[in-house]
Amino acid sequence: MSIEPSVRVEDKLFYNRYLVDAGRAHIKVRPHTTPSPELLSMLKACPARCYELNDKGQVEITVDGCIECGTCRVICEGSGDIEWSYPRGGYGVLFKFG
Amino acid sequence: MIEEKFDAIVVGAGMAGNAAALTLAQRGLKVLQLERGEYSGSKNVQGAILYADMLEKLIPDFREDAPLERHLVEQRFWMMDDRSHTGLHYRSDDFNEERPNRYTIIRAQFDRWFSQKVREAGATVLCETTVTELAQDAYGKVIGVRTDRADGEIHADVVVLAEGVNGLLGTRAGLRKRPTADKVALAVKEMHFLPRETIEARFNLRGDEGMVIEAAGTISRGMTGMGFIYANKECISLGIGCLVADFQRTGETPYGLLDRFKRHPSVAPLIEGSEVKEYAAHLIPEGGFKAIPQLYGEGWVVVGDAAQLNNAIHREGSNLAMTSGRIAAEAIFQVKSRKDPMTAENLSLYKKMLDESFVIKDLKKYKDMPALMHTQSQNFFLTYPELVSKAMQNFLRVDGTPKVEKEKTTFKSFIKARSWSGLFGDAFRLARAWR
Numbered sequence: 375m376s377i378e379p380s381v382r383v384e385d386k387l388f389y390n391r392y393l394v395d396a397g398r399a400h401i402k403v404r405p406h407t408t409p410s411p412e413l414l415s416m417l418k419a420c421p422a423r424c425y426e427l428n429d430k431g432q433v434e435i436t437v438d439g440c441i442e443c444g445t446c447r448v449i450c451e452g453s454g455d456i457e458w459s460y461p462r463g464g465y466g467v468l469f470k471f472g
Numbered sequence: 473m474i475e476e477k478f479d480a481i482v483v484g485a486g487m488a489g490n491a492a493a494l495t496l497a498q499r500g501l502k503v504l505q506l507e508r509g510e511y512s513g514s515k516n517v518q519g520a521i522l523y524a525d526m527l528e529k530l531i532p533d534f535r536e537d538a539p540l541e542r543h544l545v546e547q548r549f550w551m552m553d554d555r556s557h558t559g560l561h562y563r564s565d566d567f568n569e570e571r572p573n574r575y576t577i578i579r580a581q582f583d584r585w586f587s588q589k590v591r592e593a594g595a596t597v598l599c600e601t602t603v604t605e606l607a608q609d610a611y612g613k614v615i616g617v618r619t620d621r622a623d624g625e626i627h628a629d630v631v632v633l634a635e636g637v638n639g640l641l642g643t644r645a646g647l648r649k650r651p652t653a654d655k656v657a658l659a660v661k662e663m664h665f666l667p668r669e670t671i672e673a674r675f676n677l678r679g680d681e682g683m684v685i686e687a688a689g690t691i692s693r694g695m696t697g698m699g700f701i702y703a704n705k706e707c708i709s710l711g712i713g714c715l716v717a718d719f720q721r722t723g724e725t726p727y728g729l730l731d732r733f734k735r736h737p738s739v740a741p742l743i744e745g746s747e748v749k750e751y752a753a754h755l756i757p758e759g760g761f762k763a764i765p766q767l768y769g770e771g772w773v774v775v776g777d778a779a780q781l782n783n784a785i786h787r788e789g790s791n792l793a794m795t796s797g798r799i800a801a802e803a804i805f806q807v808k809s810r811k812d813p814m815t816a817e818n819l820s821l822y823k824k825m826l827d828e829s830f831v832i833k834d835l836k837k838y839k840d841m842p843a844l845m846h847t848q849s850q851n852f853f854l855t856y857p858e859l860v861s862k863a864m865q866n867f868l869r870v871d872g873t874p875k876v877e878k879e880k881t882t883f884k885s886f887i888k889a890r891s892w893s894g895l896f897g898d899a900f901r902l903a904r905a906w907r
Contacts, residue, residue, distance in 0.1 A: 381731045386662070386751035393510075412720075419719045421660050421726040421753035442515065443753040444638040445658050448651055448716050460640065462620050463508050464600030471663045471707075471750045472516045472579035 383423040387439040395465035399437045401446065402457045409433040413455045416446050441467050478504045478628040480804060481617055482595075483603045483641060485512035487790045488776025489634030490586045491530055491797030496632075497593035499805040504626065505595050506619060508602040512590075513583030516636075517661065517754035519702055519709055521684065522577045523791035530798060531589055535571065539581040541704040542682025543572030546675075550738070552689035552699075553861040557738045568681065576682050576702045576709070578663075606631060606645045606772070614645070614771035630804055630814040631772045634797060637755045639778040647772065648765035651780065653720055654846060655759035657697065659713025660726040662734075664746035668706050674742055675703050686787060689857030691733050693724055696758075696849040698787075699733045701742065708743060710734065713756055715846060726753065756789065757782040758846075761839035767826065768819040773800045781831060784845075785838045792831045799825045840905040851898060855889050 413433045416425040422439045447458040482493040485507035493505040509515035546563035607616040616627035643650045687699040697714030712733045757780040776793035803822035863882045
């Protein structure tokens with residue numbers, strides 16, 4: 375088997391259209407010192423790779439590329455790690471095909 | 473605040489919401505439909521296959537102007553290991569009929585058309601409006617909704633929750649629980665564009681004929697999941713989905729899975745040279761009959777994906793959504809016609825009617841399948857596909873080995889992998905869950 379090329383999610387998100395609601399993130403990560411296992415799993419499970427680890431080892435979210443699937447809500451809302459809403463009307467991802 | 477009071481508010485403009493809003497408006501009710509996207513369809517994601525029968529019940533002459541892609545004449549089921557697939561294909565010229573049964577569609581375009589029909593029937597459709605919570609009276613009865621628009625409380629006799637798989641409003645109001653990670657799948661999908669002639673040549677299609685491939689096996693890396701490839705007119709919808717709990721457990725990435733599926737030697741030639749124009753992700757209800765929540769209450773009903781109405785075995789969802797939306801609307805119309813209030817007792821008519829339809833009957837038939845597939849994922853998605861591939865190759869490869877020995881080798885490989893009791897147990901469990 376050949377070596378697997380690394381997948382760049384950023385390139386995939388580039389195909390999509392978004393209307394970003396600047397300054398109003400629809401998902402917020404609760405401040406923490408050590409991330410829970412649920413929150414850590416989002417580094418891999420988020421299909422838009424919105425979740426990243428900062429240099430202090432905490433999980434941060436950038437919602438600009440969010441495709442509004444709800445996976446992080448299913449995994450992390452119950453443990454209180456995140457607050458999850460839909461973007462304001464008209465904002466967020468705008469699917470051309472869906 | 474919008475002073476006007478409506479007979480019904482429909483939250484969401486997907487398949488279920490549009491079916492409900494259309495039916496209510498056709499029956500003469502005063503309907504407000506709220507949608508958070510810039511138009512109906514701009515937030516909606518599906519494979520997508522449209523089932524004509526369920527749409528005909530709403531819009532009999534839909535074929536005249538609906539944006540349909542291809543009518544399906546062929547279905548391929550693939551059981552895949554890393555280098556092969558064993559296929560079961562069904563193709564029939566009977567599907568080239570005057571009123572075809574299934575079509576591929578592109579949801580953003582289809583839903584926009586559907587929404588136009590809802591408007592033409594007389595409903596008020598308000599887009600770019602996110603409903604933030606349900607408005608309830610002191611007794612908990614739902615009396616309307618609050619939106620993110622200024623002074624956004626709007627009242628109605630009944631609220632139809634067609635809010636999709638995430639079902640945020642119902643959860644916030646305590647009407648049902650948030651879906652858990654073992655009851656929903658995450659699917660990712662890309663739209664691959666190719667010239668029409670190329671698609672037709674690669675998939676053996678003529679004119680508007682279409683085909684779909686549903687694939688399972690090692691592509692899901694031992695997780696419970698499936699891949700799909702749907703031929704549209706000038707593009708191919710290609711995606712893969714697995715249970716959220718499995719992603720969480722394994723640390724596999726959805727995009728990594730998608731790209732491996734695309735590079736599979738059986739798949740890569742089909743999309744070679746294509747231009748990708750969109751990457752989407754969506755949750756799919758997978759819990760089946762046992763995951764269906766409370767469907768009605770004081771002043772509300774829930775329809776479609778928000779009610780977890782999805783048949784994971786047959787890959788059907790949009791038809792269950794449309795049908796539940798239509799039936800909920802018909803129940804509401806009957807209650808309204810009798811001049812009765814929209815109480816839980818009166819709205820239980822919706823559940824009664826739904827129970828009698830194919831929606832609940834089908835989900836009931838497969839009530840044990842989700843648990844079986846989810847607990848036996850290693851066997852059904854890794855072990856068996858690999859065994860079948862080896863058996864097929866052993867059968868086909870001509871190398872001087874006597875056939876008797878070849879058969880022995882195949883039998884031994886099955887026994888070694890699963891043991892006699894394991895094989896019989898799997899067959900028995902599958903048969904029992906299927907019946």
